[in-house]
Amino acid sequence: MSMSLQSPVGSDHQLARLLQIGVVLEEVVEARAAKHAAESEEIDEEVRTLLEEATEESADHRERLERLVEGLNAETIPFDEIQALVERQYEADQDFDGILYDQLCNEETAYKFYDDLIEAIEESDAQFGIDRDRLLSVLAEIREEEAAGVEEVTKLMERGQ
Amino acid sequence: MNTANQYLKAIYLIQKMEDGPASTGAIAEMLDVSPASANEMIGKLESEGWCNHEKYKGVELTEDGIVRAREAIQNYCIIERFLVEVLEVENFREEATQLESVIDETVAERLDTIIDREPQCPDCFDAESDVCALLELEVDAAD
Numbered sequence: 001m002s003m004s005l006q007s008p009v010g011s012d013h014q015l016a017r018l019l020q021i022g023v024v025l026e027e028v029v030e031a032r033a034a035k036h037a038a039e040s041e042e043i044d045e046e047v048r049t050l051l052e053e054a055t056e057e058s059a060d061h062r063e064r065l066e067r068l069v070e071g072l073n074a075e076t077i078p079f080d081e082i083q084a085l086v087e088r089q090y091e092a093d094q095d096f097d098g099i100l101y102d103q104l105c106n107e108e109t110a111y112k113f114y115d116d117l118i119e120a121i122e123e124s125d126a127q128f129g130i131d132r133d134r135l136l137s138v139l140a141e142i143r144e145e146e147a148a149g150v151e152e153v154t155k156l157m158e159r160g161q
Numbered sequence: 162m163n164t165a166n167q168y169l170k171a172i173y174l175i176q177k178m179e180d181g182p183a184s185t186g187a188i189a190e191m192l193d194v195s196p197a198s199a200n201e202m203i204g205k206l207e208s209e210g211w212c213n214h215e216k217y218k219g220v221e222l223t224e225d226g227i228v229r230a231r232e233a234i235q236n237y238c239i240i241e242r243f244l245v246e247v248l249e250v251e252n253f254r255e256e257a258t259q260l261e262s263v264i265d266e267t268v269a270e271r272l273d274t275i276i277d278r279e280p281q282c283p284d285c286f287d288a289e290s291d292v293c294a295l296l297e298l299e300v301d302a303a304d
Contacts, residue, residue: 008259008260008262008263009263010259014256014259017248017250017256017260018260018263020248021243021260021264021268021272024247024248024272024275025268025271025272028271028272028274028275032274077247077248081247082247082275085247085275085276086274086275089274089275105267105270105271106271108267109267109268109270109271112265112267112268113264113268116263116264116265116268117263120263
Protein backbone atom coordinates (compact mmCIF):
# COMPACT_ATOMS: atom_id res chain seq x y z
CA MET A 1 0.00 0.00 0.00
CA SER A 2 1.15 3.50 -0.74
CA MET A 3 -0.37 6.88 0.07
CA SER A 4 1.94 9.25 -1.71
CA LEU A 5 1.90 12.96 -1.05
CA GLN A 6 0.70 14.79 -4.12
CA SER A 7 -0.66 18.16 -5.05
CA PRO A 8 -4.45 18.12 -4.61
CA VAL A 9 -5.12 20.18 -7.76
CA GLY A 10 -2.73 19.07 -10.46
CA SER A 11 -5.22 18.35 -13.24
CA ASP A 12 -8.66 19.17 -14.65
CA HIS A 13 -9.92 15.93 -13.15
CA GLN A 14 -8.80 16.88 -9.64
CA LEU A 15 -10.10 20.42 -9.99
CA ALA A 16 -13.47 19.14 -11.21
CA ARG A 17 -13.61 16.75 -8.25
CA LEU A 18 -13.03 19.57 -5.75
CA LEU A 19 -15.63 21.76 -7.44
CA GLN A 20 -18.07 18.82 -7.34
CA ILE A 21 -17.45 18.60 -3.59
CA GLY A 22 -18.15 22.34 -3.38
CA VAL A 23 -21.45 21.76 -5.18
CA VAL A 24 -22.38 19.01 -2.72
CA LEU A 25 -21.50 21.23 0.26
CA GLU A 26 -23.76 23.96 -1.14
CA GLU A 27 -26.48 21.38 -1.70
CA VAL A 28 -26.17 20.22 1.91
CA VAL A 29 -26.47 23.84 3.12
CA GLU A 30 -29.41 24.47 0.82
CA ALA A 31 -31.25 21.33 1.92
CA ARG A 32 -30.58 21.84 5.63
CA ALA A 33 -31.55 25.52 5.64
CA ALA A 34 -34.76 24.74 3.75
CA LYS A 35 -35.52 21.90 6.15
CA HIS A 36 -34.92 24.12 9.21
CA ALA A 37 -37.22 26.80 7.79
CA ALA A 38 -39.95 24.29 6.94
CA GLU A 39 -39.93 22.29 10.18
CA SER A 40 -39.49 24.84 12.92
CA GLU A 41 -42.45 26.74 14.22
CA GLU A 42 -40.56 28.60 16.90
CA ILE A 43 -38.25 30.65 14.73
CA ASP A 44 -38.98 34.33 14.24
CA GLU A 45 -39.18 36.31 11.02
CA GLU A 46 -35.56 37.42 11.08
CA VAL A 47 -34.24 33.87 11.37
CA ARG A 48 -36.69 32.65 8.75
CA THR A 49 -35.51 35.35 6.36
CA LEU A 50 -31.89 34.41 7.06
CA LEU A 51 -32.59 30.76 6.25
CA GLU A 52 -34.47 31.64 3.07
CA GLU A 53 -31.64 33.88 1.94
CA ALA A 54 -29.10 31.17 2.78
CA THR A 55 -31.06 28.70 0.67
CA GLU A 56 -31.12 31.11 -2.28
CA GLU A 57 -27.47 32.01 -1.91
CA SER A 58 -26.42 28.36 -1.85
CA ALA A 59 -28.47 27.66 -4.95
CA ASP A 60 -26.74 30.58 -6.66
CA HIS A 61 -23.27 29.36 -5.59
CA ARG A 62 -24.11 25.90 -6.76
CA GLU A 63 -25.07 27.16 -10.22
CA ARG A 64 -21.87 29.15 -10.52
CA LEU A 65 -19.81 26.11 -9.54
CA GLU A 66 -21.78 23.92 -11.93
CA ARG A 67 -20.86 26.20 -14.82
CA LEU A 68 -17.18 25.83 -13.92
CA VAL A 69 -17.53 22.05 -13.69
CA GLU A 70 -19.26 21.97 -17.09
CA GLY A 71 -16.33 23.90 -18.52
CA LEU A 72 -14.11 21.02 -17.37
CA ASN A 73 -16.40 18.51 -19.12
CA ALA A 74 -17.49 16.89 -15.87
CA GLU A 75 -20.86 16.44 -14.23
CA THR A 76 -22.26 17.36 -10.84
CA ILE A 77 -24.52 15.43 -8.49
CA PRO A 78 -28.18 16.48 -8.90
CA PHE A 79 -29.66 18.42 -5.98
CA ASP A 80 -32.50 15.97 -5.34
CA GLU A 81 -30.00 13.17 -4.69
CA ILE A 82 -28.20 15.17 -2.00
CA GLN A 83 -31.50 16.39 -0.59
CA ALA A 84 -32.58 12.76 -0.13
CA LEU A 85 -29.33 11.96 1.70
CA VAL A 86 -29.75 14.99 3.97
CA GLU A 87 -33.35 14.01 4.72
CA ARG A 88 -32.29 10.50 5.64
CA GLN A 89 -29.70 11.57 8.19
CA TYR A 90 -31.18 14.85 9.37
CA GLU A 91 -31.03 15.10 13.12
CA ALA A 92 -30.21 18.68 13.98
CA ASP A 93 -31.57 20.42 17.04
CA GLN A 94 -34.79 22.19 16.25
CA ASP A 95 -34.44 24.98 18.77
CA PHE A 96 -33.35 28.52 17.94
CA ASP A 97 -29.70 28.14 18.97
CA GLY A 98 -29.41 24.75 17.29
CA ILE A 99 -30.60 26.10 13.96
CA LEU A 100 -28.42 29.20 14.04
CA TYR A 101 -25.45 27.15 15.18
CA ASP A 102 -25.96 24.73 12.32
CA GLN A 103 -26.21 27.66 9.91
CA LEU A 104 -23.01 29.14 11.36
CA CYS A 105 -21.21 25.81 10.82
CA ASN A 106 -22.53 25.73 7.25
CA GLU A 107 -21.18 29.18 6.42
CA GLU A 108 -17.87 28.64 8.24
CA THR A 109 -17.34 25.29 6.58
CA ALA A 110 -18.05 26.71 3.14
CA TYR A 111 -15.70 29.63 3.80
CA LYS A 112 -12.93 27.26 4.91
CA PHE A 113 -13.48 25.04 1.89
CA TYR A 114 -13.19 27.90 -0.64
CA ASP A 115 -10.25 29.40 1.21
CA ASP A 116 -8.30 26.11 1.13
CA LEU A 117 -9.29 25.48 -2.49
CA ILE A 118 -8.13 28.93 -3.62
CA GLU A 119 -4.83 28.41 -1.81
CA ALA A 120 -4.34 24.99 -3.40
CA ILE A 121 -5.07 26.37 -6.88
CA GLU A 122 -2.68 29.28 -6.34
CA GLU A 123 0.04 26.84 -5.26
CA SER A 124 -0.52 24.59 -8.27
CA ASP A 125 1.18 25.36 -11.57
CA ALA A 126 -1.17 23.13 -13.56
CA GLN A 127 -2.84 24.37 -16.75
CA PHE A 128 -6.61 23.97 -16.51
CA GLY A 129 -9.22 23.64 -19.24
CA ILE A 130 -10.95 26.76 -17.91
CA ASP A 131 -9.56 30.24 -17.49
CA ARG A 132 -7.57 30.41 -14.28
CA ASP A 133 -8.37 34.06 -13.53
CA ARG A 134 -12.09 33.49 -13.98
CA LEU A 135 -11.93 30.38 -11.78
CA LEU A 136 -10.14 32.23 -9.00
CA SER A 137 -12.39 35.28 -9.20
CA VAL A 138 -15.59 33.18 -9.02
CA LEU A 139 -14.23 31.29 -6.01
CA ALA A 140 -13.07 34.49 -4.30
CA GLU A 141 -16.51 36.07 -4.79
CA ILE A 142 -18.24 33.05 -3.30
CA ARG A 143 -15.76 33.01 -0.41
CA GLU A 144 -16.55 36.67 0.35
CA GLU A 145 -20.27 35.91 0.43
CA GLU A 146 -19.63 33.08 2.86
CA ALA A 147 -17.64 35.44 5.08
CA ALA A 148 -20.54 37.90 5.04
CA GLY A 149 -22.86 35.01 5.92
CA VAL A 150 -20.76 34.09 8.96
CA GLU A 151 -20.98 37.71 10.13
CA GLU A 152 -24.73 37.84 9.64
CA VAL A 153 -25.42 34.65 11.60
CA THR A 154 -23.03 35.74 14.37
CA LYS A 155 -24.98 39.01 14.71
CA LEU A 156 -28.27 37.15 15.02
CA MET A 157 -26.78 34.80 17.60
CA GLU A 158 -25.50 37.70 19.67
CA ARG A 159 -28.91 39.34 19.53
CA GLY A 160 -30.49 36.12 20.81
CA GLN A 161 -28.37 36.10 23.97
CA MET B 162 -1.42 21.42 2.58
CA ASN B 163 -1.49 19.31 5.66
CA THR B 164 1.17 16.67 5.21
CA ALA B 165 1.73 16.39 8.98
CA ASN B 166 -1.60 14.57 9.30
CA GLN B 167 -0.63 12.17 6.52
CA TYR B 168 2.57 11.33 8.38
CA LEU B 169 0.80 10.84 11.71
CA LYS B 170 -1.73 8.60 10.03
CA ALA B 171 1.00 6.51 8.39
CA ILE B 172 2.92 6.16 11.67
CA TYR B 173 -0.25 5.12 13.51
CA LEU B 174 -1.15 2.49 10.92
CA ILE B 175 2.39 1.07 10.75
CA GLN B 176 2.59 0.91 14.56
CA LYS B 177 -0.70 -0.95 14.56
CA MET B 178 0.43 -3.41 11.88
CA GLU B 179 3.85 -3.95 13.45
CA ASP B 180 2.56 -3.88 17.00
CA GLY B 181 5.59 -1.74 17.82
CA PRO B 182 7.49 1.37 16.69
CA ALA B 183 7.39 2.39 13.03
CA SER B 184 10.70 2.42 11.19
CA THR B 185 11.46 5.55 9.18
CA GLY B 186 11.99 3.33 6.14
CA ALA B 187 8.46 1.93 6.41
CA ILE B 188 7.03 5.43 6.85
CA ALA B 189 8.93 6.73 3.81
CA GLU B 190 7.75 3.74 1.79
CA MET B 191 4.11 4.14 2.75
CA LEU B 192 4.15 7.84 1.86
CA ASP B 193 6.31 7.31 -1.22
CA VAL B 194 8.86 9.92 -0.15
CA SER B 195 12.64 9.75 0.25
CA PRO B 196 14.01 8.59 3.64
CA ALA B 197 15.65 12.02 3.95
CA SER B 198 12.38 13.93 3.69
CA ALA B 199 10.68 11.43 6.01
CA ASN B 200 13.43 12.00 8.57
CA GLU B 201 13.08 15.75 8.29
CA MET B 202 9.31 15.68 8.82
CA ILE B 203 9.58 13.17 11.69
CA GLY B 204 12.07 15.49 13.40
CA LYS B 205 9.61 18.35 13.03
CA LEU B 206 6.73 16.27 14.40
CA GLU B 207 8.90 15.18 17.31
CA SER B 208 9.84 18.77 18.19
CA GLU B 209 6.13 19.63 18.20
CA GLY B 210 5.38 16.79 20.62
CA TRP B 211 3.44 14.45 18.28
CA CYS B 212 5.91 11.55 18.36
CA ASN B 213 9.16 10.23 19.79
CA HIS B 214 11.94 9.00 17.57
CA GLU B 215 14.64 6.69 18.87
CA LYS B 216 17.48 5.82 16.55
CA TYR B 217 17.58 2.14 15.48
CA LYS B 218 14.25 1.57 17.18
CA GLY B 219 11.75 3.70 15.33
CA VAL B 220 8.98 6.23 15.76
CA GLU B 221 6.20 6.07 18.33
CA LEU B 222 3.30 8.50 18.58
CA THR B 223 2.71 10.38 21.82
CA GLU B 224 -0.80 10.42 23.31
CA ASP B 225 -1.54 13.70 21.52
CA GLY B 226 -0.12 12.19 18.34
CA ILE B 227 -2.44 9.20 18.63
CA VAL B 228 -5.48 11.44 19.06
CA ARG B 229 -4.54 13.51 16.02
CA ALA B 230 -3.70 10.43 13.93
CA ARG B 231 -7.06 8.85 14.73
CA GLU B 232 -8.84 12.06 13.70
CA ALA B 233 -6.86 12.07 10.45
CA ILE B 234 -7.91 8.47 9.74
CA GLN B 235 -11.55 9.38 10.44
CA ASN B 236 -11.23 12.27 7.99
CA TYR B 237 -9.73 9.99 5.40
CA CYS B 238 -12.51 7.47 5.98
CA ILE B 239 -15.16 10.17 5.53
CA ILE B 240 -13.54 11.24 2.25
CA GLU B 241 -13.30 7.65 1.01
CA ARG B 242 -16.88 6.87 1.95
CA PHE B 243 -18.09 10.13 0.42
CA LEU B 244 -16.29 9.31 -2.85
CA VAL B 245 -17.75 5.80 -2.91
CA GLU B 246 -21.26 6.44 -1.59
CA VAL B 247 -22.07 9.85 -3.06
CA LEU B 248 -19.82 10.44 -6.07
CA GLU B 249 -19.39 6.77 -6.98
CA VAL B 250 -15.70 7.16 -7.72
CA GLU B 251 -13.95 3.91 -8.64
CA ASN B 252 -10.45 5.14 -8.00
CA PHE B 253 -11.42 6.34 -4.53
CA ARG B 254 -8.24 5.45 -2.63
CA GLU B 255 -5.98 7.48 -4.85
CA GLU B 256 -8.42 10.39 -5.00
CA ALA B 257 -8.96 10.38 -1.23
CA THR B 258 -5.21 10.64 -0.75
CA GLN B 259 -5.08 13.62 -3.07
CA LEU B 260 -8.03 15.26 -1.35
CA GLU B 261 -7.12 14.71 2.29
CA SER B 262 -4.67 17.59 2.41
CA VAL B 263 -7.26 20.07 1.15
CA ILE B 264 -10.41 18.74 2.91
CA ASP B 265 -9.98 19.64 6.57
CA GLU B 266 -12.00 18.32 9.50
CA THR B 267 -14.66 21.05 9.42
CA VAL B 268 -15.44 20.27 5.79
CA ALA B 269 -15.26 16.52 6.43
CA GLU B 270 -17.77 16.93 9.27
CA ARG B 271 -20.32 18.38 6.86
CA LEU B 272 -19.71 15.61 4.33
CA ASP B 273 -20.16 13.19 7.23
CA THR B 274 -23.82 14.33 7.52
CA ILE B 275 -24.71 12.55 4.28
CA ILE B 276 -22.71 9.32 4.50
CA ASP B 277 -22.90 6.17 6.60
CA ARG B 278 -20.05 5.70 9.03
CA GLU B 279 -19.83 3.21 11.85
CA PRO B 280 -19.47 4.37 15.48
CA GLN B 281 -16.26 2.38 15.97
CA CYS B 282 -14.47 4.46 13.29
CA PRO B 283 -11.44 4.58 12.94
CA ASP B 284 -10.81 1.16 14.56
CA CYS B 285 -12.38 -0.55 11.56
CA PHE B 286 -9.89 1.01 9.16
CA ASP B 287 -7.84 -1.67 7.45
CA ALA B 288 -4.35 -0.43 6.66
CA GLU B 289 -3.54 -3.29 4.27
CA SER B 290 -6.42 -2.53 1.92
CA ASP B 291 -6.33 1.21 2.71
CA VAL B 292 -10.07 1.39 3.33
CA CYS B 293 -12.61 0.85 6.13
CA ALA B 294 -13.11 -2.90 6.53
CA LEU B 295 -16.85 -2.30 6.91
CA LEU B 296 -17.34 -0.33 3.71
CA GLU B 297 -19.28 -2.43 1.23
CA LEU B 298 -17.81 -2.10 -2.20
CA GLU B 299 -19.87 -3.31 -5.12
CA VAL B 300 -16.83 -3.86 -7.25
CA ASP B 301 -13.43 -3.79 -5.67
CA ALA B 302 -11.67 -1.06 -7.58
CA ALA B 303 -8.26 -1.66 -6.09
CA ASP B 304 -6.82 -3.49 -9.03
